[in-house]
Amino acid sequence: MKLTDYMPVYRLRLRTERLELRLPDLDDLVALADQAAAGVHDPDFMPFLTPWTECEPIERGRRTLQHQMSVIAGISPERWMLPLVTVLDGEIVGMQEVGAADVKATREAHTGSWLGRAHHGKGIGTEMRAAVLDFVFNGLGADYALSASFEGNGPSEGVSRKLGYKADGIDHKVLNGVRRQDNRWRLSREDWEAHRKHEVAIEGLDAEVLAALGLGESEE
Incomplete structure (x- = not known):
């Protein structure tokens, strides 16, 4: 038996012009941890609701390993998150999440991502989000894709607008005791x-x- 026999989702590959x-x-997770340890965002702006990057480099890498392993272990048909590594020219440069709950009924999925700082500003964030959007709409047959970004996160907002998302309201979150505005984004199949x-x-x-992702054939 192989890993893909026990966890079929490991068969999945998304490929664009530059990316896989x-x-x-485990080797991929170590490479991803290395990217996290090297830094993933401007230290003056925290883009994450859980401030997992506020620690020493070795701890950032360790947190990355532990979190991604727990996410993969938690995949079920009812609720899942796929933490996909992004590979450019054989190098893992970041990760792109796509997840959903009860996707067969809701017909929508949500995304999140980060890139190693050395790879910012090269269009990779847009291309890897485009990859999972194709998966959401063409692969899963969803009607909507959702995202969110804290107010002031210009790069994330820019990717959302470039790919056709529309503003979908706001939430208020508390991060380190401070209220932050979280902007919601929604992308319809037509706008995609x-x-x-x-x-x-x-x-x-x-x-x-x-x-495995909750889209099996219904039993008669």
């Missing part, structure tokens, strides 16, 4: 199609993978 996105094995610029190949999305 996949679930990480109108702004689609990247060709994406989805590999390994078979009936077993769909069933």
